[in-house]
Amino acid sequence: MGLQNAISELQQLAHNIPPHYALFFLAAVVALTTASYLRTTSPAPPTLAPLSKTKKPQREYGHWEPSPYELPLPPPYPNWSLTDTKPLPYRPFRYGPKYHVTMGLRTVPSDDWIELDNHFPKYHADKARRLAERGSRCAATAPEAYPAAVELLSELARYLPARYPSLYSRTGDVLHNLWSGESFDIAERPLKEDPMAMCARLVQDDLAIMMERPDGQYYLLAGAILLPGFWRLEDKFGMGLSEIHTSGDVPQFKEKLEKGMMNFFRRVRPEEMVARNNYFLQVDDDLAWSWSIGSEDAESIGGWGTAEKNRAVEHHWFRSERQTLRRLPKSGGVVFTIRTYFHPVVEVAEEDYVPGRLASAVRSWGEDVSRYKGKERYGEVLLEYLDRKHEEQLVRGLDMSREEEVRGYPF
Numbered sequence: 001m002g003l004q005n006a007i008s009e010l011q012q013l014a015h016n017i018p019p020h021y022a023l024f025f026l027a028a029v030v031a032l033t034t035a036s037y038l039r040t041t042s043p044a045p046p047t048l049a050p051l052s053k054t055k056k057p058q059r060e061y062g063h064w065e066p067s068p069y070e071l072p073l074p075p076p077y078p079n080w081s082l083t084d085t086k087p088l089p090y091r092p093f094r095y096g097p098k099y100h101v102t103m104g105l106r107t108v109p110s111d112d113w114i115e116l117d118n119h120f121p122k123y124h125a126d127k128a129r130r131l132a133e134r135g136s137r138c139a140a141t142a143p144e145a146y147p148a149a150v151e152l153l154s155e156l157a158r159y160l161p162a163r164y165p166s167l168y169s170r171t172g173d174v175l176h177n178l179w180s181g182e183s184f185d186i187a188e189r190p191l192k193e194d195p196m197a198m199c200a201r202l203v204q205d206d207l208a209i210m211m212e213r214p215d216g217q218y219y220l221l222a223g224a225i226l227l228p229g230f231w232r233l234e235d236k237f238g239m240g241l242s243e244i245h246t247s248g249d250v251p252q253f254k255e256k257l258e259k260g261m262m263n264f265f266r267r268v269r270p271e272e273m274v275a276r277n278n279y280f281l282q283v284d285d286d287l288a289w290s291w292s293i294g295s296e297d298a299e300s301i302g303g304w305g306t307a308e309k310n311r312a313v314e315h316h317w318f319r320s321e322r323q324t325l326r327r328l329p330k331s332g333g334v335v336f337t338i339r340t341y342f343h344p345v346v347e348v349a350e351e352d353y354v355p356g357r358l359a360s361a362v363r364s365w366g367e368d369v370s371r372y373k374g375k376e377r378y379g380e381v382l383l384e385y386l387d388r389k390h391e392e393q394l395v396r397g398l399d400m401s402r403e404e405e406v407r408g409y410p411f
Contacts, residue, residue, distance in 0.1 A: 062214035064332025069270040071155060071329075073162040074111035080164055082179055087117045087341050090320045091348070092277035092410035095357055096364025108275040113324060114156070114203050115339055116164055123204040123227070124180065126288055130226045131197055137234045138226050139197040145221035148209050148333030149195035150186075152222075155328070156202050157186050168202075175202070200224035205337040209328075210241065210265070217241060218265050218334065227340055229282065229290045229319060230301070241265065270329035275322065277410050281362075282317040283307050283378050287342045304374035313385040316345035316378060345382065349389045353403045356390035359383055 059065065079085075130138055141149045157175045160168040169176045173187035184198055185191075191198065199207050209222035217240040225233040236244050242258055268274075284292040294302025320341045327334050349355040362383060365375060394400075 060214075061216040062212050064212070066331075067270045067329035069329040071110050071113075071159065074113075074159065075162075076165050077116075077163055080116070080166060081118070082120060082167060083118055085117045087119055087343075088115060088322075089351070089407075089411050090277050090279075090322055090341055091351075091354055091357070091407070092279050092320060093358055093361035094364075094409060095360040097360075098364060105274045105276050108273050108324065110273055111163070113159060113273065113326075114163065114205065114337065115322065116167065116204060120167075120204055121179070123287075124201065127200050127226045130288055131200070136194070137232070139194055139200055139224040140222070140233065140237060141194050141196050142221040142238065145209055145211050145331075145333065146195070148211060148328055148331035148335075149199070149222045150191075151328045151331050151333070152207065152209065152335055153184075153186050153191075153195045153199050156199055157184070160202060177202075196222050196224040200226055203337070203339075205339040208336045208338070209333040210336075211331075211333050212265075213240075216262070216266075218262075220244065222333070225338075227288050228338075229280075229287070229340070230293060232296065232301070265334060268325065268327050268334060270327045273324055273326045275324045277323070278321050280319040280373065281345070281375075281378060281382065282319050283311050283315055283374075285315070285317055285344075287340065304377055307374060307377045309377050310381050311378065313345060313381050316382055316385075318343050318345050318348045345385070349386060351407075352393060352398060353400075353407055355386040355393065356400075357403075359386035359390060362386075 077085075157170065157173075161170045161175065167178055169178060173185060175184040175186060176182070177184075182201065184202070186198075196207060196209075206227055207224045208220060210218040211221045212218050219238060219240050220236055221238065223233045223237065225231070241261065242254075282290050282292070284290055289296040292307040293304060294306045322339045322341070324337045325334065349358070362375065362379065365373060370376065370379070
């Protein structure tokens with residue numbers, strides 16, 4: 001079965017995954033989400049490149065023969081500015097009445113691997129603070145994944161100066177952040193800190209690497225999960241892909257999801273890059289950790305039941321993730337980037353067409369989706385506000401017939 005077939009199988013099974021676990025890095029492949037498509041400015045959504053028709057012999061589990069593939073250097077991001085380039089307005093939700101569930105995986109050009117914008121200084125500061133406060137609890141690399149983490153660092157050190165030359169430059173093996181004044185020697189040994197922590201300082205994304213072992217399972221063995229909102233690296237570090245899901249009580253994972261997911265992981269190639277988007281609502285303003293669900297240092301996470309009910313809408317935040325997945329060519333590790341976009345609901349609802357579409361999407365959630373997304377804690381306040389903002393837009397003459405033309409899904 002080819003990669004495209006593996007994705008199709010996952011899409012048919014995705015309705016079994018609770019959205020609350022989409023915050024885990026592997027949600028890039030298996031989380032419950034609404035469909036994700038490309039911008040309407042694209043002529044057509046790209047599809048995953050088919051695997052070679054020449055059948056290759058099965059490789060041994062846990063063994064990866066290094067690939068000669070090298071990620072092409074990207075052109076500079078058009079007119080990128082640390083002060084003026086705004087976050088991309090991902091709004092990955094659809095109208096009801098039916099809640100359509102799909103994996104939403106799509107191929108993306110390698111040029112678009114990492115997205116940076118004028119929120120970089122805040123993310124950089126938050127990450128530095130978290131690394132100082134929590135250290136290896138949120139950034140760690142197992143010995144067997146160390147080569148993959150170093151490979152990721154090397155890949156970022158090639159990509160970033162080419163894509164964002166006004167922010168990064170490189171002299172030999174030293175990468176320079178022109179804004180912060182930091183320099184990163186990627187060749188010295190030992191490295192000054194964990195390679196995943198170094199990677200985390202370079203981008204706005206959280207990062208994770210899964211490695212295949214001889215049992216055929218993929219394990220979370222390297223990660224820099226600094227701004228996750230709802231989950232902790234220390235809880236999942238070292239777990240296999242299956243255990244991560246079963247430990248989270250993902251419904252019907254063993255019966256309906258495990259096989260398709262493993263097929264996908266096993267077949268993804270270094271030449272391919274896929275992405276997806278998702279969204280959540282949060283009733284506090286902390287990007288790093290949603291304290292409304294309980295203390296990050298508690299023995300176990302409290303969950304939505306601990307969140308204050310019906311907080312004023314000014315305390316509601318829209319949280320959206322843009323995730324990419326690719327295989328590192330030398331080590332064979334599967335690396336995830338998890339870029340979070342975080343905005344007040346009252347800000348998002350000012351955008352044309354957004355409050356009506358978001359309200360319809362929230363109303364389309366079934367009972368199980370509503371429970372996992374915490375709707376009971378904020379739904380009444382949120383929907384009343386969104387309905388009012390939508391009505392205001394209609395009164396001032398918003399032409400609903402032009403919505404797809406003006407802002408195509410998922411924007």
